[in-house]
Amino acid sequence: MRYINPVLVIPRPPARIIPGAVHLPAFFTPTEQEELVNQARELARKAAGTPVAMRRPKVGHGQMDAWLLSLGWFWATNPYRMVREVDGHPVPPIPENFQAIADNVMATAREIDPLVGPTPKIETALVNFYPPGKGMGQHVDAEEKSDNAVVSLSFGQDTIFRIAGRDTLLLSGDVVVFGGPARRAKHGVLGARKGTSDLLDGRLNITMRQMEGS
Numbered sequence: 001m002r003y004i005n006p007v008l009v010i011p012r013p014p015a016r017i018i019p020g021a022v023h024l025p026a027f028f029t030p031t032e033q034e035e036l037v038n039q040a041r042e043l044a045r046k047a048a049g050t051p052v053a054m055r056r057p058k059v060g061h062g063q064m065d066a067w068l069l070s071l072g073w074f075w076a077t078n079p080y081r082m083v084r085e086v087d088g089h090p091v092p093p094i095p096e097n098f099q100a101i102a103d104n105v106m107a108t109a110r111e112i113d114p115l116v117g118p119t120p121k122i123e124t125a126l127v128n129f130y131p132p133g134k135g136m137g138q139h140v141d142a143e144e145k146s147d148n149a150v151v152s153l154s155f156g157q158d159t160i161f162r163i164a165g166r167d168t169l170l171l172s173g174d175v176v177v178f179g180g181p182a183r184r185a186k187h188g189v190l191g192a193r194k195g196t197s198d199l200l201d202g203r204l205n206i207t208m209r210q211m212e213g214s
């Protein structure tokens with residue numbers, strides 16, 4: 001008998017995780033997922049070999065497990081700061097399609113929980129790649145002055161997203177938004193679950209944010 005993954009048959013309706021944080025399952029079609037993953041690959045390829053290349057940032061005395069590519073503004077560590085260029089090399093710009101994606105996501109998220117707040121003007125984005133089994137520890141996104149929401153897209157292997165102690169299973173094509181009272185909530189992801197994706201050997205996450213303003 002064919003094995004059916006229960007996760008694929010259990011209904012996953014859009015849901016408020018905590019006030020201001022919303023989970024939108026299967027927001028992207030498989031074709032859109034493939035296009036966005038290919039776009040991320042191309043962005044990483046273009047930056048490769050430059051001072052703004054995708055990298056595993058050093059944090060404190062350690063190094064992150066995830067590979068990060070900064071767009072719009074570069075997320076520098078030790079000390080944490082956002083910069084426009086690295087060694088005279090400009091940070092790759094925000095791709096043109098990102099704002100429209102954020103607009104669509106936020107319109108849908110507001111229907112679930114208006115507390116997610118206004119749509120961010122996408123001025124910076126992180127493309128995070130997690131090899132199988134790797135995740136990101138709990139942290140607060142504090143570098144941006146804007147209190148507008150973070151829009152976070154997931155592709156490839158499954159993971160558990162944890163925010164304010166609440167766990168949400170993320171599958172490829174899912175989106176999470178955290179704004180309003182959840183904007184500075186502690187969050188992170190557990191290890192990308194090996195063998196759960198035909199799209200990617202690992203997990204890709206794109207977070208879109210506003211830097212300045214309200």
Ligand SMILES: O=C(O)CCC(=O)C(=O)O
Pocket residue numbers: 126128136141152154161187188189205207
């Ligand atoms: O990979 C994720 O879903 C979360 C990424 C994240 O927390 C961040 O980039 O600040």
